[in-house]
Structure formats: C-alpha cells, structure tokens
Amino acid sequence: xxxxxxxxxxxxxxxxxxxxxxxxxxxxxxxxxxxxxxxxxxxxxxxxxxxxxxxxxxxxxxxxxxxxxxxxxxxxxxxxxxxxxxxxxxxxxxxxxxxxxxxxxxxxxxxxxxxxxxxxxxxxxxxxxxxxxxxxxxxxxxxxxxxxxxxxxxxxxxxxxxxxxxxxxxxxxxxxxxxxxxxxxxxxxxxxxxxxxxxxxxxxxxxxxxxxxxxxxxxxxxxxxxxxxxxxxxxxxxxxxxxxxxxxxxxxxxxxxxxxxxxxxxxxxxxxxxxxxxxx
Amino acid sequence: xxxxxxxxxxxxxxxxxxxxxxxxxxxxxxxxxxxxxxxxxxxxxxxxxxxxxxxxxxxxxxxxxxxxxxxxxxxxxxxxxxxxxxxxxxxxxxxxxxxxxxxxxxxxxxxxxxxxxxxxxxxxxxxxxxxxxxxxxxxxxxxxxxxxxxxxxxxxxxxxxxxxxxxxxxxxxxxxxxxxxxxxxxxxxxxxxxxxxxxxxxxxxxxxxxxxxxxxxxxxxxxxxxxxxxxxxxxxxxxxxxxxxxxxxxxxxxxxxxxxxxxxxxxxxxxxxxxxxxxxxxxxxxxxxxxxxxxxxxxxxxxxxxxxxxxxxxxxxxxxxxxxxxxxxxxxxxxxxxxxxxxxxxxxxxxxxxxxxxxxxxxxxxxxxxxxxxxxxxxxxxxxxxxxxxxxxxxxxxxxxxxxxxxxxxxxxxxxxxxxxxxxxxxxxxxxx
Numbered sequence: 001x002x003x004x005x006x007x008x009x010x011x012x013x014x015x016x017x018x019x020x021x022x023x024x025x026x027x028x029x030x031x032x033x034x035x036x037x038x039x040x041x042x043x044x045x046x047x048x049x050x051x052x053x054x055x056x057x058x059x060x061x062x063x064x065x066x067x068x069x070x071x072x073x074x075x076x077x078x079x080x081x082x083x084x085x086x087x088x089x090x091x092x093x094x095x096x097x098x099x100x101x102x103x104x105x106x107x108x109x110x111x112x113x114x115x116x117x118x119x120x121x122x123x124x125x126x127x128x129x130x131x132x133x134x135x136x137x138x139x140x141x142x143x144x145x146x147x148x149x150x151x152x153x154x155x156x157x158x159x160x161x162x163x164x165x166x167x168x169x170x171x172x173x174x175x176x177x178x179x180x181x182x183x184x185x186x187x188x189x190x191x192x193x194x195x196x197x198x199x200x201x202x203x204x205x206x207x208x209x210x211x212x213x214x215x216x217x218x219x220x221x222x223x224x225x226x227x228x229x230x231x232x233x234x235x236x237x238x239x240x241x242x243x244x245x246x247x248x249x250x251x252x253x254x255x256x257x258x259x260x261x262x263x264x265x266x267x268x269x270x271x272x273x274x275x276x277x278x279x280x
Numbered sequence: 281x282x283x284x285x286x287x288x289x290x291x292x293x294x295x296x297x298x299x300x301x302x303x304x305x306x307x308x309x310x311x312x313x314x315x316x317x318x319x320x321x322x323x324x325x326x327x328x329x330x331x332x333x334x335x336x337x338x339x340x341x342x343x344x345x346x347x348x349x350x351x352x353x354x355x356x357x358x359x360x361x362x363x364x365x366x367x368x369x370x371x372x373x374x375x376x377x378x379x380x381x382x383x384x385x386x387x388x389x390x391x392x393x394x395x396x397x398x399x400x401x402x403x404x405x406x407x408x409x410x411x412x413x414x415x416x417x418x419x420x421x422x423x424x425x426x427x428x429x430x431x432x433x434x435x436x437x438x439x440x441x442x443x444x445x446x447x448x449x450x451x452x453x454x455x456x457x458x459x460x461x462x463x464x465x466x467x468x469x470x471x472x473x474x475x476x477x478x479x480x481x482x483x484x485x486x487x488x489x490x491x492x493x494x495x496x497x498x499x500x501x502x503x504x505x506x507x508x509x510x511x512x513x514x515x516x517x518x519x520x521x522x523x524x525x526x527x528x529x530x531x532x533x534x535x536x537x538x539x540x541x542x543x544x545x546x547x548x549x550x551x552x553x554x555x556x557x558x559x560x561x562x563x564x565x566x567x568x569x570x571x572x573x574x575x576x577x578x579x580x581x582x583x584x585x586x587x588x589x590x591x592x593x594x595x596x597x598x599x600x601x602x603x604x605x606x607x608x609x610x611x612x613x614x615x616x617x618x619x620x621x622x623x624x625x626x627x628x629x630x631x632x633x634x635x636x637x638x639x640x641x642x643x644x645x646x647x648x649x650x651x652x653x654x655x656x657x658x659x660x661x662x663x664x665x666x667x668x669x670x671x672x673x674x675x676x677x678x679x680x681x682x683x684x685x686x687x688x689x690x691x692x693x694x695x696x697x698x699x700x701x702x703x704x705x706x707x708x709x710x711x712x713x
Contacts, residue, residue, distance in 0.1 A: 013511070016503045020515050027518060027576065030533040033543070037536075045546055087298075095295035102288035110292070112697060117303060119693035121637030123658045124682040127665045128306035131313060131324055131675055151302030158295060183287050212526030215640050219666055230528045237532060237644060245536050252529040263524050267517075271584070 038250040056250040068224040068232055070251070077228040077255075080146060080217065081210035087150040088157045088206045089199060095154075096161025097187050101173070111162070118155040125152065126219050133220060140223040145216050152216075153209060157202050164198030165191065200269040208259055208270075229255045307686060313679035314465075318458040320673045327457020329425040331450075336421070339453040346446060353419040354438045355393035357382045364415040373402045374412065386439035390417075464680035473652070474660075481657040484570065485635045492575025493631040494624055497582025502612055504583070505590050516583065523580045531644040534573050535559065559646065563653035566646050570654050573641050578634075582627045589623040590616060629696040633689055658685060 038056050040049030063069050098104055099111055129148055133139045168191055176186035192199075214230040222231060233255060236248045263270065318324055331350060340347040357378060366375045377400050387393035393413045397404065404412060418438055425431040428451050435442060435450070442450065452459075468474050500519060504512040522530055537543045538559035545555035559569050597615050606614070639659035642648065648655035648663065655663070665678020 013507050016506050017511055020500070020503045020507075024515060024518050026537070027521065029543070030537060031521060033536070034529075034533060045549055047543075047546055047550075091294045091298060094291040098288045098292040102284045102291070104285060104288035104292060110296075115697060116690055116693045117299065119633040119637075119689040120303070120307065121658055121682065121685040121689055123637065123639065123661050124310045124679075124686050125303065125306045127661065127675065127678050127682050128309040128313060129302070130666060131318070132306070132309060135324055147298070148302050151298050154295060154299060154303075183284050184291075187291075208524060212528075214527050215643070215662075230526055233528045233532070234644065237528065237535065238647075245541065248532055249536070252532055255526060256529050259524055259526065 034249055034252065034256075037246050038253050042246075056246040057254075059247060059251055060254070067235065068227040070229075070232070070254070072225070073227050073229050073232045074254075076142065076226055077211060077230075080142060080149070080213070080228055081207050083146045084149045084153065084210040085203055085206040087146065088153045089203050091150070092154055092157030092161045092202065093192065093195070093199060095158045097165050097191065099158065100162045100165035101187075101191075102183070111159075114155045114158050118159065122152055122215070126215065130219055140221050140226060142221055142226045145220045145226075148220065149210060149213055149216055153206055157206065160202055161195065161198055164195040168194045197269055200266065201271075204262060204266050204270050208262065211259060310679045310682050310686065313676055314683045315460055315462065316458045316676045317461045317463060318675040318679075320671075320675075322456065322458040324458070324675065327455055329428060329431040329451060329454045330422065330456050331420050331454050332422060332456075335454045339450065342449055342453070343446060346440070346442065346450070349440060350435070350450070351421060352388075353390075353417050353421075354440075355387040355390060355413060355416045356418045356438055357385045357416055358418075358437070359383075361416040361418075365412055368408075368411060368415070370404065370408055370412070371402050374400060374404060374408075377401060386437070387416075388439070458676070461676075464677045467677065468680055468684065476652065477655050477657055477660045480653070480655055481636070483567075484574075484654075484656050485632060487567075487571050488574045488578060488635055489628065489631055491571065493578035493582050493635075494627055496575065497579045497627065498586055498620065498624070500579060500583040501586035501590060502616065504587060505616075506608065516587070519576075519583055520580045522577045527640045528644060530577070531573065531641060534569060534645060538565075538569055560650050563650060566650055566654045570642055570646060573645055574635070574638070577641070578631055581631070585623050585627055586620060589620060593619055625699070629692070629699070633692060636685060636688060657681065661685065 036049060039052060039054065041051040041053045041055075042049045059070050099107060099114075104110075125148060129144075130139075133144055138144055172190050172194065173183075173186050176190045177183070181189075212230065213228075214234060217226075217228045218231050218234065221227070229251075233248065233251050236244075236251065336347050336351050339350070362375055362379050362383070365378065366372075378397075382396065385396075387396065390413060393416060394409050397409045397412050420431075420434050420438065423434070425434065428447075431451060431454065432442075432447055435447075500515070504515055507515070525533075535542065538557070539545070540555045540557040542558075544558050549555055558565055560566055593615065598611060601611055601615060637658055639656060639662060642654055642656060642659050643662065646654045648659055661678050661681035663678075664674050664681060666673060668674065
C-alpha cells in the first residue's frame, strides 16, 4: 500500500460505510427495482417478483395507439443529442481558444459575459423562443431545438474549453510560430490534440445533457414526427389514469441504457467537468 | 489571417452569433414581451378592430351615449343595398328612385327609413317596405376591420360623427390584438398569488441548498473521505446516478416510490395502511418529496467539489493531528471544515442560480401541486406562459415573470464574479503578433 486515499488507518471505516449504506438504500432500491420490474411479473401488492416476462418490452415491436413510434423517437433523440454535441464542440473549442490565447477586443468582457450567461434561467429562452417560432411559423422542427439547446450549453462549453487551453504550455505554440506556422495551423495541429481530455469531457457532457433534455423539446417540438424519448416517456408520466409502471420502466431502461454505457466507459473524462476542476 | 486579432475574431464569430441569436435576442425579446398584454386571446401578431359585445360593455362605462348609438342598427342607402333591392324583383322604379334621390342618406331608426320608402312614388306595399328596408340595415357590431381607418370610415358612413378623441377611445376599446402596457409588473407586485410563489421559491432554494447541496454533500464527502478507496468510489458512483439519469426517468423512479400503486403504499399496506398517493396527498408530503428529489441531484455536485478539495488537503495535517490524539470529529471540525470555506461558497453561489432556474423536476413530479403549494417562480412563469390549464396562455405576464429571474440571476452572478475575484481569471496572452 504505497498510497492510501483515506487520511488514516487508525480509524475504522465500517461505521461510515454502514451509515452511508443506510442513507443510500432508497436510491439503490429505486435503481434496482427499475431494472427488476421490467423483466419480471409481480402481483399488485407484492414486493418481490413472482416470475420472468418480456411482456413489458412490447413497446419495442408494437406502437401504442396515439403515441409516436419508439424507433422514430430514438432516432430523433440520437439526432438531437449528436447534432447538439457537434455544434457545441466545434463552436466552443474555437471560442475557448480565442478567449484563452488570442488577443481580441473586449476579451474580458466576453469572458465575464459567458459566466453571467450561464446563470440565465432557461425558462426565459423557452418563452421568448416559443413566441418567436410561432410568429415565424417554424414551430415543431428539430433544427430549432438543436440550435437553442446548443446555445444554452455554449457558455459552459466555452468556459470549460478556455480552462483546458489555459493548461497547455505556451512553449508548444511558440515553437509552432517560430517554425513558421500560422496561428490557425498551430491551433489545429498542435494545440487541439493537447486538449483532447477536455473535448472528450465536454462532448460526453453535451451528449448526455442533450440525450436527457426534456423541457426544450417538450415545448418547441412536441409533435409525433419530431418527438424525442424524454417527451415520449413524459407523455406516459402525465397520464394519471393509465398507470402501467412496469412498461414505463421498460421504456425508461431503453432510454437510460445508452447513458449508463457511455458513463461507464468514459466517466473518467466526465469527472473533469463535474469535479469543477477548471472552474474558478 | 496572419494576425491573431483577425483570426480571433473569425474563430469567435460562430459563438458570438449563436449566443446573440439564441441567447441574448430571446432575453431582449422577453423584456419586450413583458411590456405587452400578449395572450392567446389577443394573438401574437397584430389584432383587428371589432365592435364585439364585450368591447361595447367597456365602451359603455366611458361613453354611454356613443356606445348605445353604435350598438343600434342604422339604415344607410348605399350601392350594395340598392343592388340587393334590384335583385328582389319588385317594380324597377323603386331602386331607380332610391338611387336618384336618396343615395348616401342615413336613417337612425327603422321607422325613419320605412317612412321614406313609403313616400316613394311607387308606394310599395307594407310587406315590400319591410323587405326593402332590410336591405339597408347596416350595423358595425361584430364586423371586423383590419385598421383604424376602416373602422372610422365605417362609422362615418353610418352618420356617427365622432371627435378624434372619441374615435381613439372607440379604437382602444374595440382592438382585439395586444397592446403595450406595464400592467404585468404591477400585477406581479400586488398579487397575493405571486407573493405565495415567491415565498415558495425562497423556501425551496433555502431548504434544498442547506440540507442537500451543501449539508448532505459535505457529509457525503467527509464519509467517503474516511473510507478505503474501493467503497468510496462505489458510493460516489451511486450518488452520481441521479445526475446522469435523464430527468424524466429519475422522476419516474420517485413516482414509483411514492404513488398510490407504488412502493411505499405496498410496503405500508403490509402493515395495514390503505394505499395513498404519498407524493400529492398533502402539501407537506409534496414539499418533502420535492426537496428530496432535487436534493439528491444537487448533492452529487457538492460531493465532487468537496471531495476534490479534501484530497488537496496535505495528508501531513491529518497524521500530525492523530499523533496529537485528535478524534475524528476534531479532525473534521478543525482541519477539514476551515479549509472548505471557498468550496462551500462556490457551491452555494453556483447552486443558488441553478435552483432558481430549474423547474423540470417539480414540473414532472408534482406540477406545482397539490393546489399551488409547490409552485416555484420558474415553474409559475412556465405555467403562465406555456401550460395554463385555464386555457388562456398569458405570454406577456409569463415573460415578465421570467424577466424577474433574469434580473436576479444577472445581479447574483455579477456579485459572485466580484467575490471570486474575476480579474485573476483573465491573464494577458503571451504571444502578440
């Protein structure tokens, strides 16, 4: 044991482990049952399942009347999340570089602005954009929602990329410039590879946030043709009369699985964002 | 693109354009909309002028005589009426004489018009007189006019002579579109409902912030700090789940836990309690769950920030304190907490803004209910402008409510930039060419 993360071995760790286990139980319970309920049969008043079934997954091969097709919704969600991610990545990796390294007018003002924008409530944007889209008749299109979502994620993206660029040593750029490369070339081929962890982190964050986004598509693109999975699932949720938890949960798992897989594979990168290491 | 200045401007342009178009412009528009009485009833583009029954009622209080005059039908001898009379198949002389002698005349009552018709040289029968006069019955009630000028000229041809001020009053009373107003803000300032929503918001932010985003997050960080790395990372992973779960599924889980066919009901059923909706049956229960639902999400961010800050504390301080015989509690009290000041301040600032603006979880879980007990400001703005079950979506009022949030958000974040010493974040570029 060359390096221990706990402060001391003098204190026993079982009291804290058991305390944390107890408070974590409700959360664990919810997630365990989320999986369990989708593949099992349970009597209405029973706590434990009595048999296995795949019936709750029937939404995969049959479309509920009045509902969007699940595969259509999945494609929409994928399209929405992927497009948002690419826009955020491209735009903020350029803007972040400018704010970190290049000499542009009103740089400080722009940076402060980005910080302040991050605090803007999204409900403002939704109301105004909803009215504008209604006015110009572009309501219910996926492109509009993608742009709005990307714009909302941009301040955080720019700020993060700026933080990552700040950690790249100046010597790399000096060397590039001395060798006669333009600043753009230096950015493209020398600096960008240095901030790969940042791009991974931001990309994953954007993708997950786009995949889970609910309120923007709900308000700006609720139609069946452009519906995303969150809106599809929320449609079940608000229908108080017809509550089939097990099927909702199956849809939920279907929707959640990509998130879990992405998270399991790349959580090291994502921690860069959630740890807030590069912020303030 | 040799100079870094041009390159910088080119590279920042996409971000600037997107932020202006989809971020700043909507905020400006929110401010504009907040100064209007735009609703679904008034429409979002310009309206028309229509003397509808309800506009006559408003007019009656201002100008009773004119309102009465406008609401009465009038008899105007015009070309359209003459054509209609010709089409009736009566003696051809009638229409001819009317056109020659009476075109442009207006009669205030039916009786006046019919007296004139009876005096025509053809002397139509009483039945025909009725038929003829009907063709000239002109009323502005329920007619739509696209502009003020059309409305006024219609009133003029009916012989309603109004002064310019009276015309303006009529135009205001009969306009069906939206108009500029500051009523939204006075409504916000005086309505008891808004005061209630404001109180809810303060309560919500304060409870979630202190109990979970800071308090419980700190507890989680300290607990995992005193654990071997294996269990610590497992627990951190568990408490990150709410943050990575899409909000719709996350709320679905809580509903499963708390609804009348859900887990708690089944569990309590084993002890003989009848099943009930634990999420929505009383305001206290709703609040309890709203705080838990949002708190569990917020706890993870604080946990990560605090954990990484604790890792940065030099181990030697802990070892030294142990040699001196410090208990675990003393370590927390005298070593960890004093060094958590900045992380705690950061999390508090950041999460206050997030909590003020977020309403997804409450919308999906309780939708502000039961009654209005869990309606917070952002959710109320959303409800007012976009999901109003009373039917009339009040865009203007909703925008005004959203604007209040913008003002609070900007003020707070400017304050925070001060606190966190913004100047040190913007270092000068080293390469100048």
